[in-house]
Amino acid sequence: RGDSAAADSQVDSVCPYCGVGCQLTYHIKDDEILHVSGRDGPSNHNRLCVKGRFGFDYPRHASRLTRPLIRKPGAPKGVDPSFDPADPSSHFREASWDEALEVAAEGLKGLKAAHGPNALAGFGSAKCSNEEAWLFQKLVRTGFGSNHVDHCTRLCHASSVAALMECIGSGAVTASFMQAAEADVVILTGCNPAVNHPVAATFFKQAAKRGTKIIILDPKGQALGAYAHQTLSFTPGSDVSLFNAMLNVIVSEELYDADYIREHTEGFEALKEHVRHLTPEAMAESCGVPAEDIRAVAREYATAERAMIFWGMGISQHVHGTDNARCLISLALACGHTGRPGTGLHPLRGQNNVQGASDAGLIPMVLPDYQPVGDAQVRAAFEELWNTDLDDQPGLTVVEIMDAIAAGTIKGMYIQGENPAMSDPDLDHARAALAKLEHLVVQDLFVTETAQFADVILPASAWPEKDGSVTNTNRQVQLGRQAVPLPGDARPDWWIIQEIAKRFGLPWDYAHPREVFAEMKQGMASLDHISWERLEREASVTYPCPADDAPGADVVFGDAFPTASGRARFSPTLPLPPDEQIDRDYPTVLTTGRQLEHWHTGSMTRRSRVLDALEPEAAASVAPGELRRLGLEAGDWMQITTRRGSITLKVRVDPLMAEGMVFMPFCYAEAAANMLTNPALDPFGKIPEFKYAACRLTAAEAP
Numbered sequence: 001r002g003d004s005a006a007a008d009s010q011v012d013s014v015c016p017y018c019g020v021g022c023q024l025t026y027h028i029k030d031d032e033i034l035h036v037s038g039r040d041g042p043s044n045h046n047r048l049c050v051k052g053r054f055g056f057d058y059p060r061h062a063s064r065l066t067r068p069l070i071r072k073p074g075a076p077k078g079v080d081p082s083f084d085p086a087d088p089s090s091h092f093r094e095a096s097w098d099e100a101l102e103v104a105a106e107g108l109k110g111l112k113a114a115h116g117p118n119a120l121a122g123f124g125s126a127k128c129s130n131e132e133a134w135l136f137q138k139l140v141r142t143g144f145g146s147n148h149v150d151h152c153t154r155l156c157h158a159s160s161v162a163a164l165m166e167c168i169g170s171g172a173v174t175a176s177f178m179q180a181a182e183a184d185v186v187i188l189t190g191c192n193p194a195v196n197h198p199v200a201a202t203f204f205k206q207a208a209k210r211g212t213k214i215i216i217l218d219p220k221g222q223a224l225g226a227y228a229h230q231t232l233s234f235t236p237g238s239d240v241s242l243f244n245a246m247l248n249v250i251v252s253e254e255l256y257d258a259d260y261i262r263e264h265t266e267g268f269e270a271l272k273e274h275v276r277h278l279t280p281e282a283m284a285e286s287c288g289v290p291a292e293d294i295r296a297v298a299r300e301y302a303t304a305e306r307a308m309i310f311w312g313m314g315i316s317q318h319v320h321g322t323d324n325a326r327c328l329i330s331l332a333l334a335c336g337h338t339g340r341p342g343t344g345l346h347p348l349r350g351q352n353n354v355q356g357a358s359d360a361g362l363i364p365m366v367l368p369d370y371q372p373v374g375d376a377q378v379r380a381a382f383e384e385l386w387n388t389d390l391d392d393q394p395g396l397t398v399v400e401i402m403d404a405i406a407a408g409t410i411k412g413m414y415i416q417g418e419n420p421a422m423s424d425p426d427l428d429h430a431r432a433a434l435a436k437l438e439h440l441v442v443q444d445l446f447v448t449e450t451a452q453f454a455d456v457i458l459p460a461s462a463w464p465e466k467d468g469s470v471t472n473t474n475r476q477v478q479l480g481r482q483a484v485p486l487p488g489d490a491r492p493d494w495w496i497i498q499e500i501a502k503r504f505g506l507p508w509d510y511a512h513p514r515e516v517f518a519e520m521k522q523g524m525a526s527l528d529h530i531s532w533e534r535l536e537r538e539a540s541v542t543y544p545c546p547a548d549d550a551p552g553a554d555v556v557f558g559d560a561f562p563t564a565s566g567r568a569r570f571s572p573t574l575p576l577p578p579d580e581q582i583d584r585d586y587p588t589v590l591t592t593g594r595q596l597e598h599w600h601t602g603s604m605t606r607r608s609r610v611l612d613a614l615e616p617e618a619a620a621s622v623a624p625g626e627l628r629r630l631g632l633e634a635g636d637w638m639q640i641t642t643r644r645g646s647i648t649l650k651v652r653v654d655p656l657m658a659e660g661m662v663f664m665p666f667c668y669a670e671a672a673a674n675m676l677t678n679p680a681l682d683p684f685g686k687i688p689e690f691k692y693a694a695c696r697l698t699a700a701e702a703p
């Protein structure tokens, strides 16, 4: 698309995709992005993956929303394959901002007046800035009047956060992924960094080349396996058994760090007793891993001087996701592997700002900085800051909101930048719920699948079109800057939220995101010593930050944990099976996730020319043996059937897949993987079991 010499300006910003938070520069000519280059940010050192480098042109796609839209009377709601997002005139008419905002707000206000605050809910977005997340949750809590506000963290790391909050008093990572360079041993479990956090993967590869032992614990193989010291491929869903067996080895062979446990933890005696009988020999069959291999991995981790554990959604997206994370935390605490360079616990965050959006309070049970809504003192502080009363009841989570719509208790929603008609489990149920809403306001870049249910669609801002801060997986707060103008009548998300708030009678008057950031600092101690001016000057500051001139803490909790006692807590767990089992009718395990080239529900990357050309159509991946058993060849059509439905798509062979498993990306609307997934929830994190559904594979004709 050109070179730097052809550009007439350059703007420094941050990648809009994954939680790695690569810093980049937009090269611009005539208000168009020509190309993107990497900057020397702390989490990328000039590197970018294919999404960051080539996925910059989606804001100028032909189907970009540039005018507010209002549904035409009688236009059907629902995902219609024949609907053309580039010409939505079959279902929607264009409107002025005044009219669209009036219709949007009046519909919500009317439902509140008729049915009370609990009739409304909102989904904010981890794709938006910290300031926009703050404003969105503030609008729901102070304008709608309830805590029914959530976002996609519920679908990725809610269970990890639940376990971390319970055990160590903080939901964020204890050390950055750059610390892998200092570690002797790194465990990667339930994550596939080469695909989902590609630039973080380069740090793991470099660490391995310098001598760090990489241990991969996962049901299926992955590209980083080539760098691994050891890989354990365990039976899907047997995570808790495997981790308990490792804890048994550490306890029975007295490999634990007694000094660390005495000084920094509580509950170890109960854990010791709990894992006494969960020996590798007892767990080997359910894990599908030889006992000796479990012993070897446990010894490697426990006897390392410095070791880290990284995990992803293969850990969190289970009905026992919180238990999985509790086990990983117990492993680190038992061995004293936190609080020092080269040690730590790190749930690799998925979306570019899922850490920041969670910190800013897009969570139904906590106010910003994870402060419980039920805590009167916390509430009083925010009531004073926002000059209003706040609800003391935790709100509903993403899937619970869908259930409440289906049950008729939630009747109106404001959805900003989220696409539950693609991202929720058991999509037939989720889409039926969206269709039942009496009033739905969607704010997005495109007429997404979710927007096809909307009464009003508000054209929002793409990341290169606005200023704002984001917080990556390493707790690094970074600044995105406006690089190109907004097209047509599209507006920054923070402006749109404020206009809705004004129509709810809220006296908001923010002129720029920096003013929102200043207010956030009054409610979020995590932002102490981080100012907008610092971010402009330094590009990245890590929280917690001890001083105005300090870079922030890369490794935390060396002295004490942010719990009432200052100690971390062991939380013993018992193995639980997946919610549904494989059987004769459904003998294969379906797991879902992302592809390297596409991100989340594909609304941005599938509208990016290069990324779409690289991966233009849906395909499911199976192991070579599975393909042979089905009598298929790569590129043939295959049907996947679960207890919730069937999808026909092409099949691809992947030598790294485990036998008895099939993988489906969830970004393709024409083969929407979440039609098939199980909505069963982890009871603590309320996260659905996206990583395990019993299914049947059969050869199929082209649809």
Ligand code: SF4
Pocket: 015, 016, 017, 018, 019, 020, 021, 022, 044, 047, 048, 049, 050, 051, 052, 053, 197, 198, 199, 200
């Ligand atoms: Fe963007 Fe993540 Fe790729 Fe970095 S690794 S360029 S943040 S998608």
